[in-house]
Amino acid sequence: MIIIMLGAQGTGKGxxxxxxxxxxxxxxxxTGDIFRENISNGTELGIxxxxxxxxxxxxxxxxxxxxxxxxxxxxxxxxxxxxxxFPRNLEQxxxxxxxLANKGEKIDWVINLETPREEIIERMLNRRVCSKCKxxxxxxxxxxxxxxxxxxxxxxxxxxxxxxxxxAIKNRLEIYDTQTKPLVDFYKEKGIVIVEEISERIxxxxxxxxxxxxxxxx
Ligand code: AMP
Numbered sequence: 001m002i003i004i005m006l007g008a009q010g011t012g013k014g015x016x017x018x019x020x021x022x023x024x025x026x027x028x029x030x031t032g033d034i035f036r037e038n039i040s041n042g043t044e045l046g047i048x049x050x051x052x053x054x055x056x057x058x059x060x061x062x063x064x065x066x067x068x069x070x071x072x073x074x075x076x077x078x079x080x081x082x083x084x085x086f087p088r089n090l091e092q093x094x095x096x097x098x099x100l101a102n103k104g105e106k107i108d109w110v111i112n113l114e115t116p117r118e119e120i121i122e123r124m125l126n127r128r129v130c131s132k133c134k135x136x137x138x139x140x141x142x143x144x145x146x147x148x149x150x151x152x153x154x155x156x157x158x159x160x161x162x163x164x165x166x167x168a169i170k171n172r173l174e175i176y177d178t179q180t181k182p183l184v185d186f187y188k189e190k191g192i193v194i195v196e197e198i199s200e201r202i203x204x205x206x207x208x209x210x211x212x213x214x215x216x217x218x
Pocket of ligand 1: 009031032033035052053054056057058059060064084085086087088092162172
């Protein structure tokens with residue numbers, strides 16, 4: 001089973017992908033998390049990627065696509081994979097189809113989360129992530145039980161650097177509108193976009209929403 005999460009920043013893609021992978025023993029592949037891990041480990045990939053991420057730009061396709069291709073190869077025996085944050089543009093989407101076709105696989109479903117535009121910036125500003133396990137919280141909609149501490153692992157909650165930089169936020173939204181949003185139609189044409197969920201609900205009732213997804217997916 002290969003699932004893609006689509007939706008603007010802060011809509012709850014990571015939250016839904018995390019719950020679905022936990023419930024079904026699927027593997028969540030978040031390109032943003034892989035980049036951030038490389039940045040904090042100071043790897044060559046991290047240093048290169050950070051030049052773009054810090055400005056809110058996309059990391060170049062050749063770097064991102066080969067990173068994802070490598071990860072998919074490592075996960076070839078897994079029963080389910082949820083891609084969270086990839087593809088981000090048409091080039092990546094087409095390349096992903098090609099990579100999967102070469103393995104005799106295809107994307108099964110695309111979960112598209114929609115959020116009113118005016119909410120998105122607020123969501124980014126209120127987002128906190130666990131510095132250890134990467135679980136995501138929202139100070140207003142989905143706070144941790146103890147402020148600043150992850151419910152899952154007790155790790156420290158932090159603000160992502162690109163969530164606190166106004167220029168980076170603006171760039172990311174522009175890229176979403178011009179490059180990522182057109183993917184919804186790309187996948188709709190294939191008839192595999194099965195859910196358009198209001199993210200308000202994802203944040204408040206994420207577990208229930210995920211059960212609904214599973215009903216539709218199965
Ligand atoms: P995210 O955690 O998905 O919001 O990703 C954080 C940042 O990582 C993005 O703003 C991009 O700079 C970079 N990034 C993540 N996924 C991709 C991708 N598929 N293509 C290019 N850049 C990406």
